[in-house]
Amino acid sequence: MNTGKLTKMILVLALAASGTAQAADTAASDSDKIEQYREMISDGNPADFDEMRGEELWKKAGGPNQASLEKCDLGKGPGVVKGAYAALPRYFKDTKMVQDLESRLLTCMTTLQGIPEADITAKPFASDKKASDISSLASYVVGQSKGIKMAVSTKHPKEKEAYEIGKRIFFYRAGPYDFACSTCHATSDTRIRMQDLPNFQVKADAQAAYVSWPAYRVSQGLTRSFQWRLNDCFRQQRFPEPKFASEATVALTMYLAVSANGAEYAGPGLKR
Amino acid sequence: MNAKQLFGIAVSVCLASVTFSAQAGSKDDKKLDAKTVEIIKRDFRDKGIAKADRVNQDELQAACSKYKDELPDKLKAKLEAAQAKEIKWPADGNFMGDWKAGEKLAQSGKGMTWSDKAEDPAGGNCYNCHRLSAKEIAYGTIGPSLLNYGKKRAAKEELQRSVYGHIYNAKAYNACANMPRFGHMGILSEAQIKDLVALLLDPESPVNPK
Numbered sequence: 001m002n003t004g005k006l007t008k009m010i011l012v013l014a015l016a017a018s019g020t021a022q023a024a025d026t027a028a029s030d031s032d033k034i035e036q037y038r039e040m041i042s043d044g045n046p047a048d049f050d051e052m053r054g055e056e057l058w059k060k061a062g063g064p065n066q067a068s069l070e071k072c073d074l075g076k077g078p079g080v081v082k083g084a085y086a087a088l089p090r091y092f093k094d095t096k097m098v099q100d101l102e103s104r105l106l107t108c109m110t111t112l113q114g115i116p117e118a119d120i121t122a123k124p125f126a127s128d129k130k131a132s133d134i135s136s137l138a139s140y141v142v143g144q145s146k147g148i149k150m151a152v153s154t155k156h157p158k159e160k161e162a163y164e165i166g167k168r169i170f171f172y173r174a175g176p177y178d179f180a181c182s183t184c185h186a187t188s189d190t191r192i193r194m195q196d197l198p199n200f201q202v203k204a205d206a207q208a209a210y211v212s213w214p215a216y217r218v219s220q221g222l223t224r225s226f227q228w229r230l231n232d233c234f235r236q237q238r239f240p241e242p243k244f245a246s247e248a249t250v251a252l253t254m255y256l257a258v259s260a261n262g263a264e265y266a267g268p269g270l271k272r
Numbered sequence: 273m274n275a276k277q278l279f280g281i282a283v284s285v286c287l288a289s290v291t292f293s294a295q296a297g298s299k300d301d302k303k304l305d306a307k308t309v310e311i312i313k314r315d316f317r318d319k320g321i322a323k324a325d326r327v328n329q330d331e332l333q334a335a336c337s338k339y340k341d342e343l344p345d346k347l348k349a350k351l352e353a354a355q356a357k358e359i360k361w362p363a364d365g366n367f368m369g370d371w372k373a374g375e376k377l378a379q380s381g382k383g384m385t386w387s388d389k390a391e392d393p394a395g396g397n398c399y400n401c402h403r404l405s406a407k408e409i410a411y412g413t414i415g416p417s418l419l420n421y422g423k424k425r426a427a428k429e430e431l432q433r434s435v436y437g438h439i440y441n442a443k444a445y446n447a448c449a450n451m452p453r454f455g456h457m458g459i460l461s462e463a464q465i466k467d468l469v470a471l472l473l474d475p476e477s478p479v480n481p482k
Contacts (some may be wrong), residue, residue, distance in 0.1 A: 056363075072384045119424045161304070168308040171340050174331040175326045175453040176384050176459060178443070180337065184414065193381075238384045240326050241319035248315035 009081060011102040015058045020261065022059050047216035047268035050131075050223035054140025057133055063113025072108035074101070074141065085145035089254045091156040098162040100212045100253045101244035105137050124244040125228045127223065135214075135225045142214055145265040152257045159254065162247075164254025169248060172202070180254070181238075200259055210260035212269030219272055226253060245261070291444055322386035324420060332443055341448035348447045356444035359437055360455065367432035367469050375473030375478065377464055378404055384459065394459045396468055401450070404471065405478035422473040423482040428479070435469045 033240070047261040058069045058081070074084035089100040095107055102124070109115045154160045175182040184192065188199045198209035214225045217267070230249050234242050242249050277362050280345030288434035291480020300476055318324050343351070387446060398404055413418075425431055440446055454460040460468075471477050 045402075161307075164304050165308045165311060168304065169312065170339050171308070172312060173337045174329050176457045178333055178336075178457075179452075182340070183450050187414070190412070190414045192385075192414065193410045195412075197414075215481075220317075235385050235387060238322065238326070239385060240316040240322045240324045243317055244313050245403050246315035251311070 005033060011122045045216055045270050046221075047143075047214070047223045047270070049259070050136050050216075051118045051138040051143045051268065052140075054136035054138065055132065057137055058140055063109065063115040065112065066116035067114075069105075069108050069112060069137070071112060072105070074104055074111075074181035076124055081141055081144040083145055083148045085142045085147040086150050087152060089159075089162065089257060090153060091158045096158075096255060097247075098156075098158050098250055100227060100245070100257075101138050101141055102134060103250055105134050105141070106245050109134065121244045125225065125231070126222045132225075135223070135228070139214055139223050139268055140226045142265070142267050143186060146267070147264050148264055150207070150257065150260045150263050152254070152261055154254075154258060162251045163256040163258055165247075166251035167179045167254070169252045170255055177238045179237040179239075180235065181237070200256060203259065203262075206256065207263035210256055211263050212271070214267055215269035215271045217271050224271075299403075320386035321384070321388060321390050329363055332447060339448075343447055351447040352444055353439050355447070355453070355456070356437075356451045358456060359440050359444060360462070362435075362436070362466065367429070367436045368468060368473065369463060369466030369470045370470075371465075371470040371474040371477040371479075372466065374467035375405060377460075377467055379408070380473055396454070396460060396464070397452070398468070398471075407478055416480060418472060420480060422475065422477065425473075429437035432473060435472055436465060439465045439468050 010061070012106040015269075026173050058072075061068050071078045073079075073094075074081065075087055076082070076084050087103055088104070089098050091098050092107075094103065097103075099107065106117065106120055109120055110117050120134055124132060125132055126135050154163050163174070170181045170185075173183070183199050184190070187197075188202055190197050190199075200206045200209070202247045213229050214223060214224045215229075227244060227249060230252060231242060231244075234240075275475075281468065313324075316324050317329050329337065335347060335351060339347075350473035374396075376474055377396040378398035381397050381400050382392060383394025383397070388394075398413050399414035400408075402414040403411040403419050404421075406419055414438050438451075439460070441453045442449040443453055452459060455462070455465055472479055474480070
C-alpha cells in the first residue's frame with residue numbers, strides 16, 4: 001500500500017467516525033449509508049491493515065517452536081493460501097475433522113508453533129485494546145481468495161454430515177426469546193430497526209452475505225472474523241456463548257458456506 | 273402412449289415413492305437430529321447471565337425446530353392450547369397501563385444477552401420488529417406494522433384481553449410465531465405488559481395518531 005492510499009484511508013476513517021456519531025440522529029437506512037461509505041473507499045478497506053498484520057504473522061517465526069505458519073495446510077497443500085478459503089470448511093485427514101478457517105488456523109498454531117490452545121481460545125477476537133493474532137491471520141488468508149468462486153464440497157461423509165447438522169442448528173429454537181437463526185434469516189426483505197437482514201434460504205442473499213465476511217466493522221473500528229460474526233449472532237439470539245471453533249460453529253459455517261457456493265468471494269468486506 | 277411406456281412410468285413412480293419414504297423422517301434423520309442436540313449441548317457455555325442450559329428446548333421450541341415452524345395442524349392446536357393454559361391473567365381484571373411507559377419500553381432492545389447485566393431490566397424490543405408510533409421511523413419489519421392498531425379496532429375489553437394475551441404468550445395464538453413469549457418467559461412483568469397494551473390501544477397513544 002502506498003502513502004497516498006494510506007492517507008486517504010485515514011481521512012476516510014475520520015469521516016466514518018463522525019458519520020457514526022451522526023447516525024443516531026438521522027434516518028437514512030444503514031444500507032444506504034454503508035453504500036456511500038463503500039464508494040468513498042472504493043480503492044481501499046481499513047481491513048487491509050489487518051490483512052497486512054496477518055501476512056506478517058503468517059511468515060514470521062513464532063510460538064515456543066519459533067516456527068512460521070508457512071507449512072500450514074489449509075486444504076490446498078502445505079503453505080498454499082491462494083484460494084484456500086473459498087473451499088472451506090472441509091474435511092482434514094490429519095485431524096479427522098471438518099474444519100473452518102479459524103479452527104484450522106488453531107490446529108496449525110498449536111501443532112506447528114506449539115502455542116497452547118487455551119492461550120488462543122481464551123480471547124480469540126480482537127478488541128479495541130488488543131488485536132487478535134488468529135483473527136488477523138484469518139483476514140490475510142481470506143484476502144487471498146478474493147475473486148475466487150466459492151466451491152465448498154460436501155462429498156466426504158463427514159462434510160455432508162456437518163452440512164446436515166449445520167442446517168439443523170440454523171433452525172434450532174431455544175433460549176428465553178425462542179429465537180433460531182431462521183427467526184431473522186429465513187424471510188426476504190425484512191430488517192431489524194434499520195438493519196437489512198439476509199435470507200439464507202435464498203441463494204443470492206446467502207451468497208452476498210457470506211462472501212462479504214470477514215469484514216471491517218465501521219461502528220466498532222475492528223476487522224471481524226466469521227467466528228466473531230456467528231458469536232455475536234448467538235449473543236443477540238439470547239443464547240449462551242458458542243465455544244470458539246467448536247463443532248457446532250463449524251457445522252453452521254458449513255451450511256452457510258455451501259449456500260454461498262458459486263459466488264465469487266469478495267472479502268474482507270465492509271460493514272456498518 | 274403404448275403399454276410399454278405406461279409400464280415404465282408406473283415403475284418409476286413406485287421407485288420414486290420408495291426413495292421418498294426412505295428419506296422422510298428416516299433413521300439417518302433421527303440420528304442427525306440426536307447428534308445435533310448432543311453437539312449443541314456440548315458446544316455452548318455459560319457467559320454472563322446467559323447460562324449454558326438455555327439451549328435446552330421446551331416442548332414447543334423442539335417441535336417448531338423439528339418442523340421448521342410448519343407444524344401439522346393437530347400438533348399446532350395441541351401446543352397452542354397448552355401455552356394458553358399457562359397465561360397468567362391480571363388479578364385485578366384490568367389490562368390497560370400507561371402508554372408513555374409502554375413507548376419507552378417498546379424503544380428498548382436491551383435485555384437477556386450475555387452482555388446485559390442481571391439487574392438491567394429487559395426492554396420490550398418492539399421497534400426491532402414492528403412499526404408502532406408514527407413518529408419513530410427506525411422500525412423493523414419482521415412483524416406486521418401496528419401503526420393505527422387501536423384506531424382500526426374498538427378498544428373493548430375483549431380486545432384488551434387478547435392483546436395482553438398475545439404479548440404475554442404469542443405462541444398461545446400461533447405456536448411457532450417469531451415473537452418471544454414476554455410474560456411466559458419472565459421477560460416483562462404484568463405491569464409492563466399492561467403498559468404495552470395501552471401503547472397499542474389507548475386513543476392518546478402515538479400508535480393511534482388523530
